[in-house]
Every structure is written in C-alpha cells, then in structure tokens.
Amino acid sequence: QCAAYYVKALYYYHLNDMNNMERVKKELGAFSRNTPYHQYYFGLWSILIANYSNNGVYMWALKELKSFQKEATVLNDEFALGQSYIKFGDTYQMMNNPQMAIDQYNKGLDYYESVHDSRNLSSIYSKIGHCYMDSNSAMAEKYLLKSLETAKIEPLKGRIYVNLLDFYTQMNRKEECKKYFAILEEWEKTDHLSKDQQTTKAKAL
Numbered sequence: 001q002c003a004a005y006y007v008k009a010l011y012y013y014h015l016n017d018m019n020n021m022e023r024v025k026k027e028l029g030a031f032s033r034n035t036p037y038h039q040y041y042f043g044l045w046s047i048l049i050a051n052y053s054n055n056g057v058y059m060w061a062l063k064e065l066k067s068f069q070k071e072a073t074v075l076n077d078e079f080a081l082g083q084s085y086i087k088f089g090d091t092y093q094m095m096n097n098p099q100m101a102i103d104q105y106n107k108g109l110d111y112y113e114s115v116h117d118s119r120n121l122s123s124i125y126s127k128i129g130h131c132y133m134d135s136n137s138a139m140a141e142k143y144l145l146k147s148l149e150t151a152k153i154e155p156l157k158g159r160i161y162v163n164l165l166d167f168y169t170q171m172n173r174k175e176e177c178k179k180y181f182a183i184l185e186e187w188e189k190t191d192h193l194s195k196d197q198q199t200t201k202a203k204a205l
Helices: 002-014 018-032 038-054 058-074 078-094 098-114 121-131 137-150 154-170 174-187 195-204
Strands: none
Touching: 002 018, 002 038, 018 038, 038 058, 038 078, 058 078, 078 098, 078 121, 098 121, 121 137, 121 154, 137 154, 154 174, 154 195, 174 195
C-alpha cells in the first residue's frame, strides 16, 4: 500500500500537480506511521523538498526540512534523520551560504558517528571540501582527502578522484594533478565515470 501511494504521488509530480502530490504525501504519511516502510514517505518528502530547492523556493524547502527532521526524530528513523542534516547542508549551499552548509554537514557527521554508521561519511566530507573551495584551500584539500580515505566502495572512488583532480588543477599543483590523473586512468580500466565527471576530467587536461 505504501508503494501504491508513492507511485500515485509521483504521477502527480510528473504532471506538476503539486497540490495533489502534497495531498497524497499526507495520506502516505498517516498510513506509513504504523508500518516499517517509512522510506516511501521520507523518499517522497525528499522529492518535494528538492523541487522547492531546485526552483529557488528556499524558505519553503527549509520549512519542509524542519518538519522532515522533526518527523524523523519522532519515528526514530535513523536514515531519514541523517539525511535531514545533509539536505539542510545542500540547501544552504544552494543559497550560497557555505558556512551554514558546513555547520549542517558537521551535524550530519556527528549524528552518523553517534549511531556507528560510516556509509555516508565519505560523501559528507566531499561536500564540506567543496564548501571550502573558494575560501580555504587547505581545508578543502583536507576534507577531499578525508572523503577518499573513508570511501569504502571502489566504484564510488572515481567521483572523488575527479574532485581531487579538479581541485589540484585549480590550485595549479601539477605533481598532484599527474598523480590523480594516473590513478583515475587506472580506475577507469574497470569502472566508468558519469558524463559530468568526464567533462570535469577533460577540463583538467
């Protein structure tokens, strides 16, 4: 039943009928509270929040995120609660407020460490590194390297290698550029970059 609500809401989303999507989200929330399938509710809510952010309606995105985080706490949903800090950080970064973004990402790190979940640490370190790119190159490098250090899934390392290659290119540090370009070339023998990552790599050549 949760999946059916989710699909119905997505149907309205693709029609750009946000009023009906919001209505179905509320119905899904009421139904899913008494099931173990909260991921459908929070997943749908995440899409709604992203829609606000992507359209520049940041105050609504932040308002929804506060409610999202409160509900995740009430339901004791570790995944959703951890994601709430990341989504707060992403929203502040889109608002060109890197310090507020960093504060939220650090809360996410603290939360994931408190529940002994290391799966998202690499991604958060990468996000913090990008927040520092224009203001503190030493901190940017520190967090980008921590992202690589904590990456546990080999296919995901390509993104990190590209980030480091892009960073060292901007810093005009040729030796590090050569190092990560060679590592990336070796990695690509078994895995593949996305189109955006390929573009970033090409710019660094």
